[in-house]
Amino acid sequence: MNGLKSKHLLGLEGMTAEEMGVILDTAASFREISERPVKKVPALRGKTIVNLFFEASTRTRASFELAEKRLSADTVNISKSGSSVAKGESLRDTAENLQAMKIDVIVIRHGAAGAPHFLASLLEASVVNAGDGAHEHPTQGLLDIFTLKGRLGDLKGKKVTIIGDIAHSRVARSNIFGLTTLGAEVTVCGPPTMIPPRIEELGVKVEMDLRRAIEDADAVNVLRIQLERQKVNLFPSLDEYAVVYGINRKRVAMMKPDCIIMHPGPINRGVEITQDVADSDRAVILEQVTNGVAVRMAVLYLLCEGVQKEPPPVDAAVEEEKTDSKVT
Amino acid sequence: MDADQIRRAVKRISHEIVERNRGTKGIVVVGIRRRGVYIAKRIAEYIEKIEGAVPFGALDITLYRDDFQVTKNIQTRPVVGTTEIKEDITDKVIVLVDDVLFTGRTIRAALDELIDFGRPKQIQLAVLVDRGHREFPIKADYVGRNLPTSENEIVEVRLTEIDGRDEVLLGEMEE
Numbered sequence: 001m002n003g004l005k006s007k008h009l010l011g012l013e014g015m016t017a018e019e020m021g022v023i024l025d026t027a028a029s030f031r032e033i034s035e036r037p038v039k040k041v042p043a044l045r046g047k048t049i050v051n052l053f054f055e056a057s058t059r060t061r062a063s064f065e066l067a068e069k070r071l072s073a074d075t076v077n078i079s080k081s082g083s084s085v086a087k088g089e090s091l092r093d094t095a096e097n098l099q100a101m102k103i104d105v106i107v108i109r110h111g112a113a114g115a116p117h118f119l120a121s122l123l124e125a126s127v128v129n130a131g132d133g134a135h136e137h138p139t140q141g142l143l144d145i146f147t148l149k150g151r152l153g154d155l156k157g158k159k160v161t162i163i164g165d166i167a168h169s170r171v172a173r174s175n176i177f178g179l180t181t182l183g184a185e186v187t188v189c190g191p192p193t194m195i196p197p198r199i200e201e202l203g204v205k206v207e208m209d210l211r212r213a214i215e216d217a218d219a220v221n222v223l224r225i226q227l228e229r230q231k232v233n234l235f236p237s238l239d240e241y242a243v244v245y246g247i248n249r250k251r252v253a254m255m256k257p258d259c260i261i262m263h264p265g266p267i268n269r270g271v272e273i274t275q276d277v278a279d280s281d282r283a284v285i286l287e288q289v290t291n292g293v294a295v296r297m298a299v300l301y302l303l304c305e306g307v308q309k310e311p312p313p314v315d316a317a318v319e320e321e322k323t324d325s326k327v328t
Numbered sequence: 329m330d331a332d333q334i335r336r337a338v339k340r341i342s343h344e345i346v347e348r349n350r351g352t353k354g355i356v357v358v359g360i361r362r363r364g365v366y367i368a369k370r371i372a373e374y375i376e377k378i379e380g381a382v383p384f385g386a387l388d389i390t391l392y393r394d395d396f397q398v399t400k401n402i403q404t405r406p407v408v409g410t411t412e413i414k415e416d417i418t419d420k421v422i423v424l425v426d427d428v429l430f431t432g433r434t435i436r437a438a439l440d441e442l443i444d445f446g447r448p449k450q451i452q453l454a455v456l457v458d459r460g461h462r463e464f465p466i467k468a469d470y471v472g473r474n475l476p477t478s479e480n481e482i483v484e485v486r487l488t489e490i491d492g493r494d495e496v497l498l499g500e501m502e503e
Contacts, residue, residue: 026408028410029388029408029409029410029411030408032410032411032412033411036444036445037444037445037446038444038445040444041391041392041441041444042391042392042440043390043391043392071391301391301408
């Protein structure tokens with residue numbers, strides 16, 4: 001298998017280990033491109049990609065845009081303010097108008113869970129979910145997995161602990177879907193108000209005691225406290241959160257000596273993670289960012305390359321191979 | 329070609345490279361994935377024995393292919409491999425190595441990719457087999473064997489590193 005089954009990337013839920021493997025292998029090859037003097041390959045020349053961001057973003061948006069540019073695709077960026085969305089145009093109308101301009105891929109970030117799925121059902125273009133509400137953020141999940149694999153090797157049986165606001169975190173959900181598919185043991189930990197009921201059904205362990213959650217982990221993924229998504233106060237104060245769940249030097253000392261610390265960004269320094277830990281050599285936060293570009297290049301390349309079809313009948317396959325070998 | 333003939337051809341090419349460039353100064357041997365890389369590695373090893381060590385690199389041209397928009401069946405598409413050019417190639421003499429030279433389209437892609445890494449002083453081309461039928465104005469500087477073929481024949485190069493043994497086979501394409 002060397003392609004994807006779907007022409008969209010909506011989430012990691014239901015994606016097979018094999019498909020993830022294709023994306024991660026391709027990403028490994030793409031990482032080198034960003035180290036070149038000329039950081040550009042002509043693979044997606046002539047493709048048009050629209051980045052439709054209804055929510056604020058620095059990392060994801062810059063990462064997607066760089067990934068697109070390094071593959072030579074043409075890009076258009078649309079954000080909520082400054083577009084007709086601000087005038088009240090519906091998501092459907094916005095998307096259909098963009099499609100009428102003959103685009104190949106839409107990368108969408110939206111506050112509502114399911115917005116990318118809605119577009120996928122509507123459009124001819126490929127849809128990439130860059131974060132939908134508190135649902136999924138598949139490319140973040142993939143880049144976290146890529147970083148974990150780079151550091152830990154095969155993830156089967158590896159212990160990954162996710163700390164923080166699990167209920168509001170699309171990063172947590174994509175990580176959980178991806179990591180459990182690859183055989184990692186995922187533990188979630190955080191204030192009880194931020195652990196969704198029945199989360200165990202996704203195949204994760206819930207641990208309320210922070211020490212127990214981190215002491216034998218191979219990696220700890222520290223989530224950002226998403227103040228913007230909380231409708232009620234789920235914990236008394238940021239200071240208290242920092243005291244009870246913040247990752248500081250004392251807590252790093254409880255971890256295994258080779259445990260790595262991840263954070264999807266943006267960091268609230270001094271809240272979920274202290275300054276010194278975030279900047280320590282245990283943290284792989286900037287490595288995650290570097291890997292993010294390669295992973296997004298891989299996703300866009302594979303989606304534009306076309307969907308994996310059922311294997312053709314043997315004769316046709318042989319014929320194809322032969323015509324192909326002409327390009328020697 | 330059998331294993332001995334391949335060995336002699338690769339050895340001769342290595343000698344020719346050293347002779348034409350009057351030594352190994354500034355030479356970087358770069359193989360095109362997949363089989364070109366192994367031939368390039370062998371050439372680099374021979375050159376090391378003859379004259380001295382030369383840097384070695386690998387090029388994956390998948391992203392530079394001109395049939396990306398044409399070939400819709402991705403079953404036959406290769407998975408993107410890694411390009412490893414660790415040297416600064418500016419002002420170097422690049423010896424590009426591939427197994428079979430046919431239409432010249434692969435070499436065109438490789439030239440485009442190489443130029444993204446710097447401005448080499450010169451690029452030379454070494455191939456194990458030149459089977460003719462060029463579609464681009466491209467010519468090899470070092471050729472292991474000129475093999476006149478018809479367009480519906482298949483030249484298959486097998487190398488120990490990938491296929492378990494060294495040989496070059498000429499087959500008929502079944503219509």
